[in-house]
Amino acid sequence: MRETIHIYHTNDLHSHFEHWPRIRDFLKQRKKKHENDGESVYLFDIGDHVDRWHPLTEATLGKENVELLNEAGFDAVTIGNNEGITLDYDDLNRLYEDAGFDVIVGNLLDRSSKRPKWLETHRIYQTGSGMKVGVIGLTAYFKPFYQALGWNITSPMEELEKLVRELHPAVDMIILLSHLGIRDDEMIGERFPEIDVILGAHTHHVLPHGKEVKDTMLGAAGKYGHYVGHMMIEVDTVTMQVLEKKAELYEQHELPAVKGEVEEIGQWISKGEELLKQDIALLKASLPVDWFQPSILPDMLCNALVEWCGADCGFLNAGLLIDGLHEGAVTRQDLHRILPHPINPCMIRMKGAELKEIIKQTLNEDWPQLEVKGLGFRGKVMGRFTYSNIDFRNHEIWIGNSPIEPSKQYKLALPDMFTFGHFFPDLQRLEKKYFMPEFLRDVLEWKLKQ
Numbered sequence: 001m002r003e004t005i006h007i008y009h010t011n012d013l014h015s016h017f018e019h020w021p022r023i024r025d026f027l028k029q030r031k032k033k034h035e036n037d038g039e040s041v042y043l044f045d046i047g048d049h050v051d052r053w054h055p056l057t058e059a060t061l062g063k064e065n066v067e068l069l070n071e072a073g074f075d076a077v078t079i080g081n082n083e084g085i086t087l088d089y090d091d092l093n094r095l096y097e098d099a100g101f102d103v104i105v106g107n108l109l110d111r112s113s114k115r116p117k118w119l120e121t122h123r124i125y126q127t128g129s130g131m132k133v134g135v136i137g138l139t140a141y142f143k144p145f146y147q148a149l150g151w152n153i154t155s156p157m158e159e160l161e162k163l164v165r166e167l168h169p170a171v172d173m174i175i176l177l178s179h180l181g182i183r184d185d186e187m188i189g190e191r192f193p194e195i196d197v198i199l200g201a202h203t204h205h206v207l208p209h210g211k212e213v214k215d216t217m218l219g220a221a222g223k224y225g226h227y228v229g230h231m232m233i234e235v236d237t238v239t240m241q242v243l244e245k246k247a248e249l250y251e252q253h254e255l256p257a258v259k260g261e262v263e264e265i266g267q268w269i270s271k272g273e274e275l276l277k278q279d280i281a282l283l284k285a286s287l288p289v290d291w292f293q294p295s296i297l298p299d300m301l302c303n304a305l306v307e308w309c310g311a312d313c314g315f316l317n318a319g320l321l322i323d324g325l326h327e328g329a330v331t332r333q334d335l336h337r338i339l340p341h342p343i344n345p346c347m348i349r350m351k352g353a354e355l356k357e358i359i360k361q362t363l364n365e366d367w368p369q370l371e372v373k374g375l376g377f378r379g380k381v382m383g384r385f386t387y388s389n390i391d392f393r394n395h396e397i398w399i400g401n402s403p404i405e406p407s408k409q410y411k412l413a414l415p416d417m418f419t420f421g422h423f424f425p426d427l428q429r430l431e432k433k434y435f436m437p438e439f440l441r442d443v444l445e446w447k448l449k450q
Contacts, residue, residue, distance in 0.1 A: 001238060003129045006034050007175070007231040011046035011201035012223040014082065015054035015065065017268050019225030019252045021261040024072040026228060026250070031073050040127035043073055046201035047080025047139060047179035050087075050095075052439075053340040053378045055272025055333065061091045064268075066099050076102040076123060078137030078177040080201060084108070084153075085145040086342040088437035092151075093118070104137030104177060107159040109152040122163055124171055129237040134171035136163050139179045140202055148436040156180055160188065168194045172240040173233070175199065182220070189213025196242055197231060210247025217245040226252050276333035281448035288324040289338075291383035292368050297324050301440065302388040304447035306413045309347040309435065313355075313390045313399050314413030315362055319372070319383030320440060330448060339441035343376040346416040347433045352399075353406040358424055359390060359397055375417040388413075415440060 008027055013020070027043055034041035049069065050062040057065055062083065069077065077099075087095065089111070096103050096118045106121040115121065125133045138156040146153040160176075167174055173196045178185050181203035188198060190213060197217050200207075204223035210231070211218040221229040227249040234244040258264075287297040298318040306314040323338045350358075362385040370382040391398040399410060421428035 001129070001236070002243065003127060003131065003235050003237050004039055005127055005131070005133070005233040005235065006030070006039060006041040007044065007197070007199070007229075007233070008041070009044045009046060009199045009219060009221060009229040009231065010049070010225065011179075011199070011221055011229075012048045012080065012204055013045075013225050014048055014051035014223065015057040016051075016224040017054060017056070017068075018265050020068060021258040021264050022252060022255040023225055023228055024068065025258050026255045027072050038128060040129075040131075042075045042125065042133075044135075044175075044177055044199060045069060045074055045077040046177050046199050047078050048082045048201060049077070049080075050083045052082075052086055052342050054269075055276055055336060056268045057272070058336050059272045059275035061087055062095050063098070064272075066096060070098070070100040074101045075125070076104050076135060076137070076177070078104050078179055079108070079139050080179040081140050081142050081145075082342065084139055084151070085142055085149060085436070086439075089150040091437075092149075104135055106136050106138050106163050107141070107154045107156045108139065108146075109154065111150040111152070113152050121159070122167060124167075129235075131173065131235055131237065131240055132171040134167040134174045135177065136160065136167065136174065137177040137179075140181070144432070144434060145436060148434045156184070157188075160192065164192055164194050173197075173235070173242055178202075181205075182218075185218050185220075186211075186213050189216035189218060192216070197233065197245065199229065199231070206249070207247065208249050210245070217247060219247045221249055228252070228255070273333050276331060276336055278332045279329050280332060280335070280445050281330045283325060283327050283330055283448075286324060286327045289318065289321040291318045291381060293384070294386070295324075297321055298383075298386040299388075300447060301444050302386045304443050305345055305415075305440070306388040308438075308443045308446065309345055309411070309413035309433075311347050311411040311413035313410065314388045315359070315385050315390065316415050316440075317367070317382045317385055319368075319379045319381045320377075320415065321383075322379055332445070335441040335445055339439070339444060340378040341376050341417075341440065343440050344416045345435040345438060345440065345443055346414055346419050347435070348412050348414070348419065348427060348430050349409055350412060350430050351406065352404040352408045352410060354426065354430070355399075355410050355412060356397055356404045356406070358412070358426065359387075361424060375420055375422060377417055 200220040206222040221227040
């Protein structure tokens with residue numbers, strides 16, 4: 001006797017709800033069909049479903065994402081870095097209170113180094129034929145950020161070794177929900193022949209027909225809901241052996257249209273914006289933004305960032321501010337609209353000689369027009385750099401009232417996206433302090449309230 005196990009998977013939606021109605025209805029229809037045919041079917045999300053760029057996610061701190069997953073009938077999820085490190089400790093602790101699915105994360109402990117009550121390190125599901133399917137979840141090892149929020153994140157590879165050792169004798173098949181990225185997934189496929197399937201995420205990779213690494217099948221469905229993944233696993237129900245694995249992707253725009261989908265997508269935005277309409281300040285004059293010329297609001301945000309971090313100086317790029325603020329009432333919705341990024345304040349200690357080199361790099365004339373993707377940035381272009389307590393006089397760089405001293409220690413405030421090595425590789429190795437869970441919009445709100 002043979003049985004086909006169907007697994008549908010999504011990953012890295014990042015709150016792109018404009019694709020959700022079709023995904024939701026497609027998954028519900030498929031699940032119903034397979035169940036009516038007497039086939040086993042599971043729906044898994046591999047993390048970063050939540051992204052606070054969307055007003056409804058921001059207003060509900062991800063609770064609405066959980067409702068959408070419930071409605072679609074998901075069986076289990078793991079968390080991505082967007083769930084893990086863009087919500088504060090208590091908000092993540094409450095996120096899955098109403099979840100109708102399992103949350104599986106094998107490498108996250110709370111501030112007392114215990115497993116949070118809302119997650120399991122693994123779960124065993126049993127198919128109609130009695131086949132035991134062990135599911136493990138792992139999330140990316142962003143230790144400094146989790147620590148700053150109060151969580152204890154552990155090495156995914158060390159936890160995986162323990163979980164595979166525990167699970168392998170007890171199940172007929174192992175599936176890994178991996179929010180680790182394609183390189184780690186390939187390495188796991190090489191190192192752990194006991195794992196039959198790895199459903200991947202985090203690096204937004206697309207595997208149209210999966211990828212075989214030794215005896216392990218990798219699946220991944222890109223980002224933003226552009227694809228839905230489908231893994232078909234054929235098993236022998238007598239020997240409980242896996243016979244064949246096939247993977248495919250369904251493109252979102254080829255899924256059946258949903259009646260009223262445009263209105264539904266618009267309602268999600270309107271609902272979020274309405275919930276965020278809470279006044280925080282009253283402006284006597286407008287605060288404009290220009291990405292390529294000096295303007296008031298980037299300067300204000302940069303000064304606020306330095307003050308917030310208790311730093312000697314700071315810089316940021318004007319492109320972080322999507323728009324300016326008009327005279328009159330300013331709401332949380334306004335700040336979310338102009339600063340949608342999940343980017344935290346950061347402070348780095350460095351010697352004057354290092355600081356001077358970093359500041360000189362910001363003067364490159366190619367920066368303003370540079371289109372930026374990822375690293376939390378949700379804008380269009382980098383824009384010009386704006387500075388606080390940094391001056392350029394007579395071919396010298398001054399911090400406050402004196403030129404930079406090469407051996408003196410300075411504290412530099414900046415957006416965290418500049419610390420990951422992509423723009424300024426030298427910053428990666430330096431001592432840093434991340435301010436969490438506050439985003440840049442929280443810093444601007446604090447300043448405006450003053």
